[in-house]
Amino acid sequence: MIRDEALRLFAEHGPDAVSVRQIAAAAGVSAALVVHHFGSKEALREVVDHHVLETFDAMLTEMTGEQAPDLYDPAATGSLVEAVLRHLPPDSPMPAYLRRMLLTDSEAGKELFAKIFAVSEGMLAALSEAGMAAPGADPAVRAAFLMANDLAVLLLRDRLTEVLGVDPLSQEGMARWAAEVLAVYARGLSPSLEVGDAS
Amino acid sequence: MIRDEALRLFAEHGPDAVSVRQIAAAAGVSAALVVHHFGSKEALREVVDHHVLETFDAMLTEMTGEQAPDLYDPAATGSLVEAVLRHLPPDSPMPAYLRRMLLTDSEAGKELFAKIFAVSEGMLAALSEAGMAAPGADPAVRAAFLMANDLAVLLLRDRLTEVLGVDPLSQEGMARWAAEVLAVYARGLSPSLEVGDAS
DNA sequence: CAGAATACTAAACGAGCGTTCAGCTCCTGT
DNA sequence: ACAGGAGCTGAACGCTCGTTTAGTATTCTG
Numbered sequence: 001m002i003r004d005e006a007l008r009l010f011a012e013h014g015p016d017a018v019s020v021r022q023i024a025a026a027a028g029v030s031a032a033l034v035v036h037h038f039g040s041k042e043a044l045r046e047v048v049d050h051h052v053l054e055t056f057d058a059m060l061t062e063m064t065g066e067q068a069p070d071l072y073d074p075a076a077t078g079s080l081v082e083a084v085l086r087h088l089p090p091d092s093p094m095p096a097y098l099r100r101m102l103l104t105d106s107e108a109g110k111e112l113f114a115k116i117f118a119v120s121e122g123m124l125a126a127l128s129e130a131g132m133a134a135p136g137a138d139p140a141v142r143a144a145f146l147m148a149n150d151l152a153v154l155l156l157r158d159r160l161t162e163v164l165g166v167d168p169l170s171q172e173g174m175a176r177w178a179a180e181v182l183a184v185y186a187r188g189l190s191p192s193l194e195v196g197d198a199s
Numbered sequence: 200m201i202r203d204e205a206l207r208l209f210a211e212h213g214p215d216a217v218s219v220r221q222i223a224a225a226a227g228v229s230a231a232l233v234v235h236h237f238g239s240k241e242a243l244r245e246v247v248d249h250h251v252l253e254t255f256d257a258m259l260t261e262m263t264g265e266q267a268p269d270l271y272d273p274a275a276t277g278s279l280v281e282a283v284l285r286h287l288p289p290d291s292p293m294p295a296y297l298r299r300m301l302l303t304d305s306e307a308g309k310e311l312f313a314k315i316f317a318v319s320e321g322m323l324a325a326l327s328e329a330g331m332a333a334p335g336a337d338p339a340v341r342a343a344f345l346m347a348n349d350l351a352v353l354l355l356r357d358r359l360t361e362v363l364g365v366d367p368l369s370q371e372g373m374a375r376w377a378a379e380v381l382a383v384y385a386r387g388l389s390p391s392l393e394v395g396d397a398s
Numbered sequence: 399c400a401g402a403a404t405a406c407t408a409a410a411c412g413a414g415c416g417t418t419c420a421g422c423t424c425c426t427g428t
Numbered sequence: 429a430c431a432g433g434a435g436c437t438g439a440a441c442g443c444t445c446g447t448t449t450a451g452t453a454t455t456c457t458g
Contacts, residue, residue: 016215020416030437035417037435042416103302105357113358133388141379144363145348148355152347155354158304159312160343168343180340188387189332219446229407234447236405241446405454411447418441425434 002027002034007048011093014100015045049108052097056112059087060119078123079181080116080147081154082174095169099154120147133185153177201226201233206247210292213299214244248307251296255311258286259318277322278380279315279346280353281373294368298353319346332384352376 005026009018020041024031038044063083081095088094101109121143127133136142153160153168166173204225208217219240223230237243262282280294287293300308320342326332335341352359352367365372 019414021414029435031416032418032438033436040416102358103354110358110361113355114362117362127388128390131390134390136379136382138375138379140363141375142383144359144367145376145379145383148351148359149344149348151355152351155302156312156347156350159301159309160347162309163313163316164339164343176337176340177344180335180337180344183335184341184344185383185388187389189326189384190386191327191330191333218444220444228405230446231408231448232406239446399458401457403454403456405452407452408450410449413445413447415444416442419439420437422437423435426432428430 002029002037003044003047003051006044007052007097008093010045010048011097011100015041046108048097049101049106052094052101053108053112055094056084056098057115059084060115063087078127078146079150079153079174079178080119081150081169082178085169085174095154099157102151103155116151117144117147120144120150149181201228201236202243202246202250205243206251206296207292209244209247210296210299214240245307247296248300248305251293251300252307252311254293255283255297256314258283259314262286277326277345278349278352278373278377279318280349280368281377284368284373294353298356301350302354315350316343316346319343319349348380 002023006018006023009023009026020034021031023044024034027034034044035041038047084098085095098112101112103109121140124133124135124139124143124146128135128139157167157169161167161173164173166176168174168177201222205217205222208222208225219233220230222243223233226233233243234240237246283297284294297311300311302308320339323332323334323338323342323345327334327338356366356368360366360372363372365375367373367376
């Protein structure tokens with residue numbers, strides 16, 4: 001499928017660094033056919049964007065059950081990134097493509113981010129209602145903070161792999177990362193179990 | 200200066216999206232001179248990378264005094280991003296360029312990230328020695344987590360501005376953001392001041 | 399003041415880009 | 429059987445890119 005090869009190449013190199021001829025070669029067709037089918041390279045990019053967004057939406061609705069407040073589970077940390085990755089084959093181009101969408105100033109990226117933010121807000125609200133977390137003085141910012149922390153692992157994956165010596169999105173990496181995140185979310189950075197003065 | 204115009208344009212649009220002719224026009228010279236001066240566009244990019252890295256290093260060494268453990272200060276949060284931004288004019292292209300360096304797979308970006316990670320590790324160690332934080336079960340990962348949280352605001356700045364309605368790197372945005380971050384770092388997400396069971 | 403280096407430019411080159419075009423299969427409906 | 433359209437292609441077009449070249453001012457040096 002032309003679209004899937006485009007998705008793969010776009011995810012790996014970025015749309016601007018991939019030529020129509022490369023996509024055509026990867027899909028085993030001519031460059032002219034790619035354009036004939038989608039109208040233009042830009043239109044193909046929009047089709048891929050839309051496809052990724054749809055797939056993500058499907059995963060999200062499928063996960064809203066499983067994603068329910070088991071925040072303090074060792075397996076499911078309330079990390080959306082972790083949950084999404086578990087639903088994808090290890091060689092899927094989706095994470096890299098989603099990463100690009102989040103970092104690029106496109107309409108689709110904006111939509112994706114807003115969606116994730118809504119999930120984050122919903123999770124915090126549910127957690128709060130269950131008495132497992134406080135919404136904080138500024139719930140929107142707290143939800144954004146939790147979301148940003150979660151996404152950071154995806155955005156900085158390669159860099160973190162370099163300095164930690166382990167891919168934070170691998171099995172082992174996620175376990176180590178989640179342990180620290182949960183510890184901080186449970187007790188903060190405090191050295192003791194007692195919370196000292198905070199004024 | 201040609202280099203400064205290149206820095207500005209690279210930061211705004213990314214090196215690949217900026218042509219030598221654009222840089223030349225912005226600097227008020229011919230395209231040929233740009234190449235003659237730096238050898239090639241790629242070499243110019245390396246000069247800019249090096250310049251940014253040097254500037255960042257200078258800021259870092261200047262800040263290591265001021266950056267000392269005043270983590271729980273309302274002004275200086277232990278946020279490196281915040282501290283760097285305070286040392287820069289509001290229209291500086293540096294933050295955007297640093298953001299690109301962190302997100303791109305270049306040697307300079309790798310170096311930059313390693314440097315920031317070292318600072319983060321150092322800060323956590325200092326905080327720990329001062330009894331203000333625990334190094335956690337996995338100090339490297341904890342330092343990486345704190346760093347990632349900090350950087351996320353820079354990486355997702357535009358997106359967060361969209362959903363929050365306020366630039367998280369503006370005066371007001373930083374205050375709101377820092378308040379929540381400090382609250383979580385101090386007490387975790389717990390709804391009460393008492394830490395419940397955590398097993 | 400001569401002469402060489404330096405700063406700089408306009409013009410052109412070759413390559414790669416997205417896209418267009420004319421035409422070639424090859425399946426389908428009548 | 430055979431028109432007709434869909435699927436598909438190689439070649440070409442116009443454009444922009446980074447870079448090269450040949451040459452002109454300008455400035456430094458003896």
